[in-house]
Amino acid sequence: xxxxxxxxxxxxxxxxxxxxxxxxxxxxxxxxxxxxxxxxxxxxxxxxxxxxxxxxxxxxxxxxxxxxxxxxxxxxxxxxxxxxxxxxxxxxxxxxxxxxxxxxxxxxxxxxxxxxxxxxxxxxxxxxxxxxxxxxxxxxxxxxxxxxxxxxxxxxxxxxxxxxxxxxxxxxxxxxxxxxxxxxxxxxxxxxxxxxxxxxxxxxxxxxxxxxxxxxxxxxxxxxxxxxxxxxxxxxxxxxxxxxxxxx
Amino acid sequence: xxxxxxxxxxxxxxxxxxxxxxxxxxxxxxxxxxxxxxxxxxxxxxxxxxxxxxxxxxxxxxxxxxxxxxxxxxxxxxxxxxxxxxxxxxxxxxxxxxxxxxxxxxxxxxxxxxxxxxxxxxxxxxxxxxxxxxxxxxxxxxxxxxxxxxxxxxxxxxxxxxxxxxxxxxxxxxxxxxxxxxxxxxxxxxxxxxxxxxxxxxxxxxxxxxxxxxxxxxxxxxxxxxxxxxxxxxxxxxxxxxxxxxxxxxxxxxxxxxxxxxxxxxxxxxxxxxxxxxxxxx
Numbered sequence: 195x196x197x198x199x200x201x202x203x204x205x206x207x208x209x210x211x212x213x214x215x216x217x218x219x220x221x222x223x224x225x226x227x228x229x230x231x232x233x234x235x236x237x238x239x240x241x242x243x244x245x246x247x248x249x250x251x252x253x254x255x256x257x258x259x260x261x262x263x264x265x266x267x268x269x270x271x272x273x274x275x276x277x278x279x280x281x282x283x284x285x286x287x288x289x290x291x292x293x294x295x296x297x298x299x300x301x302x303x304x305x306x307x308x309x310x311x312x313x314x315x316x317x318x319x320x321x322x323x324x325x326x327x328x329x330x331x332x333x334x335x336x337x338x339x340x341x342x343x344x345x346x347x348x349x350x351x352x353x354x355x356x357x358x359x360x361x362x363x364x365x366x367x368x369x370x371x372x373x374x375x376x377x378x379x380x381x382x383x384x385x386x387x388x389x390x391x392x393x394x395x396x397x398x399x400x401x402x403x404x405x406x407x408x409x410x411x412x413x414x415x416x417x418x419x420x421x422x423x424x425x426x427x428x429x430x431x432x433x434x435x436x437x438x439x440x441x442x
Numbered sequence: 443x444x445x446x447x448x449x450x451x452x453x454x455x456x457x458x459x460x461x462x463x464x465x466x467x468x469x470x471x472x473x474x475x476x477x478x479x480x481x482x483x484x485x486x487x488x489x490x491x492x493x494x495x496x497x498x499x500x501x502x503x504x505x506x507x508x509x510x511x512x513x514x515x516x517x518x519x520x521x522x523x524x525x526x527x528x529x530x531x532x533x534x535x536x537x538x539x540x541x542x543x544x545x546x547x548x549x550x551x552x553x554x555x556x557x558x559x560x561x562x563x564x565x566x567x568x569x570x571x572x573x574x575x576x577x578x579x580x581x582x583x584x585x586x587x588x589x590x591x592x593x594x595x596x597x598x599x600x601x602x603x604x605x606x607x608x609x610x611x612x613x614x615x616x617x618x619x620x621x622x623x624x625x626x627x628x629x630x631x632x633x634x635x636x637x638x639x640x641x642x643x644x645x646x647x648x649x650x651x652x653x654x655x656x657x658x659x660x661x662x663x664x665x666x667x668x669x670x671x672x673x674x675x676x677x678x679x680x681x682x683x684x685x686x687x688x689x690x691x692x693x694x695x696x697x698x699x700x701x702x703x704x705x706x707x708x709x710x711x712x713x714x715x716x717x718x719x720x721x722x723x724x
Contacts, residue, residue, distance in 0.1 A: 281626075
């Protein structure tokens with residue numbers, strides 16, 4: 195029950211997940227240690243996004259176990275709110291709250307959920323906006339920001355909750371090519387600060403650069419995994435080879 | 443003498459309307475109003491030309507009854523405001539019930555909404571008139587329930603059902619990503635709904651809500667059928683008091699049409715304006 199930092203921060207074991215008759219995850223296992231950055235890659239429809247959405251209980255699982263800091267996620271009595279305070283998530287479509295300014299978006303959860311003091315929250319929110327290099331955009335509404343800027347606000351919003359793990363669900367997939375770089379840089383900064391990150395991504399160059407470990411999924415299973423150098427250069431499985439040859 | 447007074451009024455009214463025209467673009471609805479005004483005046487003058495000299499002119503008759511008719515119209519507005527308030531409050535609750543995570547609540551609210559939304563307004567009005575008591579007692583205190591209040595409750599029923607659908611529709615029209623983002627920031631369902639979803643829905647709900655109000659205002663004349671002294675009832679009484687002169691029918695009812703138009707048209711324009719404004723921002 196008691197979790198210590200030398201154990202995996204996120205431990206996924208034999209997870210099965212179906213939508214109706216369609217089995218999306220067919221027994222997936224992986225571990226993420228504290229401070230580690232892992233990237234999950236694979237063709238679309240292979241269950242990557244579903245997997246990380248299970249980690250913060252946006253999707254439930256039918257079988258298997260997901261533990262976040264020792265807490266079992268696949269438990270009907272799970273306190274989802276407590277889990278989600280520890281696990282931040284950034285989405286492909288940013289999903290900023292359009293009726294709030296950038297700084298208000300960042301402040302909302304600490305104020306309303308954690309009930310923190312307003313002046314402290316605002317100070318921290320402004321610091322976070324500075325950290326994602328958006329100084330001067332504090333009072334802009336999401337509609338006035340570019341995709342890359344919105345996504346960085348979304349990252350700041352998630353960080354404001356002081357999560358232990360961050361989930362990134364294809365966060366650059368909806369962006370214009372010229373703004374992809376600024377979002378990746380922000381994630382890289384985070385990784386260098388020691389944040390534990392699980393990324394679903396199609397940015398192979400980025401995965402190679404920042405990931406400690408790469409997982410390749412196809413049709414609901416992990417086909418192959420390893421550190422970036424060996425994964426990209428010495429892929430053994432034919433499916434991995436085929437995927438990499440298509441994408442690189 | 444009578445002629446000159448009628449003629450002196452005509453240009454004044456037309457001039458005023460002409461000024462208003464400059465501010466708006468010519469939409470079919472505005473033409474509708476202009477035509478109404480023309481019909482009102484035309485029927486007045488034609489009727490006047492046909493009437494025997496012993497009777498007072500149509501214009502004079504209209505002016506004599508105008509204060510009473512306007513009073514009746516204000517009563518229509520009072521009914522519309524109360525019915526809208528009751529309907530909005532109960533409809534908002536019903537609409538939120540329709541999106542409740544509890545299946546039983548959701549089904550009951552859905553059924554109630556569909557039942558009242560698909561019933562004729564007049565039937566609901568009769569339903570309220572005959573089912574509600576004329577008075578009810580609270581702790582031995584007898585509180586009377588006058589007809590107009592019963593009619594208000596009757597009219598608020600379809601409003602409630604329509605507001606319920608407006609709320610449900612607005613909530614469902616938001617992208618699911620808003621819910622997911624809030625959930626992943628550890629907002630509870632209640633917080634998500636009240637602090638993130640509903641504030642965004644207000645804008646989307648406002649135009650259809652105003653539209654509904656305009657429809658309700660026009661429907662308040664139904665209360666005349668159940669004997670409430672609103673503008674239609676009073677018009678009938680005024681016509682009877684003038685001895686049932688057939689030449690007065692068209693001008694009097696045109697006048698009623700006109701005041702409803704003057705009240706409802708700006709609401710319709712404003713609704714269109716808001717729809718356009720919100721459509722740009724998304």
